[in-house]
Amino acid sequence: MKHTVHSLVEELLELEPSLRGRREEVARVVQELLDSRMGTRWRPAFQQELLAVLRMQMGVAGKEAPHSSFFFPIFRMDSRFFFAGGGAVLGALLVFLTLGEPWAPAPGSPQPKELALEETVTPVAPHAFGSLAAKDAGGAGAGDAEMRMQAGGGGGGVAMESMMVPPGEYTQTRYVFEGDIPLPEGDLQVYRRIRPDANVPAGDALRGFASGMLDWSSFGPLRLQNVNVTEQGNDAYSFFVDYLEGSLSVNRMFAPESRPEFQCKDPECYERVRLRESDMLSDEEVIRIARAFIDASGIDASAYGEPVVPDDWRQWLKQSPDKTSFYFPEQVNVVFPLLLDGKPVYEEYGNPFGLTVGVDVRTKSAASLYNHFVQRYEQSAYAPVTDASRVRDLIDRGGMYMWRDPSAKLVDAKLGAPQEALMRMVQWDPDYTKNKELYVPALVFPVESWPEGTYDYRKYIVVPLADELLNMQDGGMPRPMPFVEPAAEEAAQ
Amino acid sequence: MQEDSSLVEAFRGGDNAAFEALYSRHVRSVYDFVYVRTHHRQTAEDIVSQTFLQALEGIGSFDAEKGTFAGWLHRIARNLVVDHFRRLRPADSIEDAWDLPGDADVPVDADTALQVGKIRTLLKGMSPRQRDTVLLRLWHGRSFAEIAEILGTSEAACKMTYKRTVEKLQAALLVLLLLSILSPA
Numbered sequence: 001m002k003h004t005v006h007s008l009v010e011e012l013l014e015l016e017p018s019l020r021g022r023r024e025e026v027a028r029v030v031q032e033l034l035d036s037r038m039g040t041r042w043r044p045a046f047q048q049e050l051l052a053v054l055r056m057q058m059g060v061a062g063k064e065a066p067h068s069s070f071f072f073p074i075f076r077m078d079s080r081f082f083f084a085g086g087g088a089v090l091g092a093l094l095v096f097l098t099l100g101e102p103w104a105p106a107p108g109s110p111q112p113k114e115l116a117l118e119e120t121v122t123p124v125a126p127h128a129f130g131s132l133a134a135k136d137a138g139g140a141g142a143g144d145a146e147m148r149m150q151a152g153g154g155g156g157g158v159a160m161e162s163m164m165v166p167p168g169e170y171t172q173t174r175y176v177f178e179g180d181i182p183l184p185e186g187d188l189q190v191y192r193r194i195r196p197d198a199n200v201p202a203g204d205a206l207r208g209f210a211s212g213m214l215d216w217s218s219f220g221p222l223r224l225q226n227v228n229v230t231e232q233g234n235d236a237y238s239f240f241v242d243y244l245e246g247s248l249s250v251n252r253m254f255a256p257e258s259r260p261e262f263q264c265k266d267p268e269c270y271e272r273v274r275l276r277e278s279d280m281l282s283d284e285e286v287i288r289i290a291r292a293f294i295d296a297s298g299i300d301a302s303a304y305g306e307p308v309v310p311d312d313w314r315q316w317l318k319q320s321p322d323k324t325s326f327y328f329p330e331q332v333n334v335v336f337p338l339l340l341d342g343k344p345v346y347e348e349y350g351n352p353f354g355l356t357v358g359v360d361v362r363t364k365s366a367a368s369l370y371n372h373f374v375q376r377y378e379q380s381a382y383a384p385v386t387d388a389s390r391v392r393d394l395i396d397r398g399g400m401y402m403w404r405d406p407s408a409k410l411v412d413a414k415l416g417a418p419q420e421a422l423m424r425m426v427q428w429d430p431d432y433t434k435n436k437e438l439y440v441p442a443l444v445f446p447v448e449s450w451p452e453g454t455y456d457y458r459k460y461i462v463v464p465l466a467d468e469l470l471n472m473q474d475g476g477m478p479r480p481m482p483f484v485e486p487a488a489e490e491a492a493q
Numbered sequence: 494m495q496e497d498s499s500l501v502e503a504f505r506g507g508d509n510a511a512f513e514a515l516y517s518r519h520v521r522s523v524y525d526f527v528y529v530r531t532h533h534r535q536t537a538e539d540i541v542s543q544t545f546l547q548a549l550e551g552i553g554s555f556d557a558e559k560g561t562f563a564g565w566l567h568r569i570a571r572n573l574v575v576d577h578f579r580r581l582r583p584a585d586s587i588e589d590a591w592d593l594p595g596d597a598d599v600p601v602d603a604d605t606a607l608q609v610g611k612i613r614t615l616l617k618g619m620s621p622r623q624r625d626t627v628l629l630r631l632w633h634g635r636s637f638a639e640i641a642e643i644l645g646t647s648e649a650a651c652k653m654t655y656k657r658t659v660e661k662l663q664a665a666l667l668v669l670l671l672l673s674i675l676s677p678a
Contacts, residue, residue, distance in 0.1 A: 016656040029663045036612040037632045040528035046538050047520055058509045
């Protein structure tokens with residue numbers, strides 16, 4: 001409350017009546033002090049900046065959160081860089097800080113869900129996931145990305161197998177298993193992974209973020225979908241957390257000076273620096289590097305089985321007509337197969353599916369990690385296949401979506417005894433949040449010998465045991481490339 | 494307009510907007526209070542930030558029957574100012590920028606340094622308690638009850654300190670006046 005000189009003087013004289021005889025002197029002192037009041041260099045933007053911080057704090061930590069001390073080390077009086085940098089720096093770091101307490105709800109918000117990594121399976125009604133053979137069920141496209149990730153040198157094996165035309169004649173592989181086919185007894189338990197879609201309250205708290213850039217209150221409720229944070233320094237690891245998917249992936253951001261190929265400006269340079277066979281690491285070495293990274297990162301790998309190295313590049317090298325110009329992969333993957341209900345998981349094409357660590361050959365270090373996600377599932381009963389001959393037919397073709405060209409010459413690959421497993425398949429939806437990620441009981445057959453003269457390098461054949469899936473006789477596999485047919489037509493003419 | 498105590502209760506009940514209202518109501522006065530004692534904008538902003546974050550975290554400890562929210566807030570700020578200077582100059586045991594020696598390596602805003610030069614002479618000879626009392630009353634317009642709360646003393650003691658400090662200032666001002674008359678322009 002502002003006071004006039006007069007009122008302040010009267011107040012003083014009331015406090016000390018002996019000063020009444022010096023009223024004018026007292027007034028002079030009071031006036032001098034009032035006139036000397038210093039300006040305080042108030043910065044209006046500061047009020048909004050701090051408000052943004054407080055809103056974040058209220059949104060993340062709640063009113064009486066014990067963890068709000070997270071912020072205090074940052075706001076020590078000698079740490080001024082936040083406000084020097086403006087709201088953007090502050091907002092970015094506070095978003096990062098929310099990772100430390102992502103589950104604290106904003107007052108009044110629904111409680112965020114626990115994202116525990118341990119497997120939880122919730123039984124639901126039979127056939128709860130709809131048709132397994134839905135029209136938009138992932139065929140060649142669903143597993144392609146994973147297939148291509150494996151081999152540095154080759155491409156997706158499905159397309160390659162049907163489209164590569166060996167000199168002389170067109171061949172396809174017939175997979176032969178001579179033993180008994182163990183059929184399931186009783187209903188099949190199919191699993192569907194549930195996206196946790198964690199209700200991360202940072203979305204509400206972000207209303208204060210960068211308040212000078214946008215009026216967040218003009219928009220509806222906000223929620224955090226994903227966060228990307230990166231270490232500082234060269235060759236830093238970058239982490240991507242997807243709150244909708246419940247997944248974490250890691251990528252190493254190599255500095256240009258760490259990669260000789262980044263320095264190249266001409267083909268001769270690339271040729272000079274590319275990897276040679278002698279540079280490649282043994283499977284034991286890449287597994288050791290992958291394990292060390294997982295252990296050092298504190299990643300719980302208990303949901304995954306013993307690691308395997310999809311070394312397709314070795315098969316491609318073996319079959320490559322010109323080994324001197326063969327491209328050796330810069331990164332080799334190690335897959336720790338997911339174990340669901342104690343069974344290993346495979347992709348439809350036969351690749352093990354699970355926690356994958358990419359090992360950089362040059363630096364002998366982990367360069368990536370993905371397929372690490374929350375293990376929450378529903379379980380629903382589906383009808384099993386009861387006719388072993390239908391299973392053999394699918395084995396013969398090499399599993400789901402493999403098309404048999406009647407004009408092709410068949411060459412045999414021998415299969416070993418099957419193991420019970422689960423086949424992962426994704427039914428895609430234009431709204432990706434409605435994609436169904438299903439795990440269907442299957443048999444997985446190891447390939448024990450490959451036919452000579454083909455480009456086949458598959459190690460496993462996976463055959464699902466759900467009756468609906470075996471009904472898909474022509475599962476969407478594209479016919480061979482058109483260039484094969486005109487040649488046949490020309491020959492016929 | 495809602496009383497501060499009502500807003501505190503509303504915030505405790507889950508109404509974040511209530512805390513925002515308290516913040517908007519008091520942030521400027523807390524800032525001015527801190528700036529007067531630090532003479533440096535960035536330092537003042539840091540301390541004010543800490544003040545409100547501590548207030549947010551410690552809102553459960555505020556008791557409306559023992560004092561005002563404004564007083565409680567300013568006391569937090571004052572303690573943070575004292576901590577700041579004790580950390581910077583542990584050997585000097587100073588509580589605010591007024592007592593900084595002339596050669597102190599502590600950031601202060603240049604124009605403020607010029608401005609305070611005039612009154613530093615008046616205020617430097619006082620104790621921090623005396624200085625706070627006078628400035629809180631004359632510059633910040635706080636009541637004696639609030640000053641007592643901020644300084645952790647009684648209202649009667651505040652009034653006593655205030656009137657004695659003004660008397661002391663009166664004498665100092667007289668000396669300055671004489672010096673200005675005697676010194677050539």
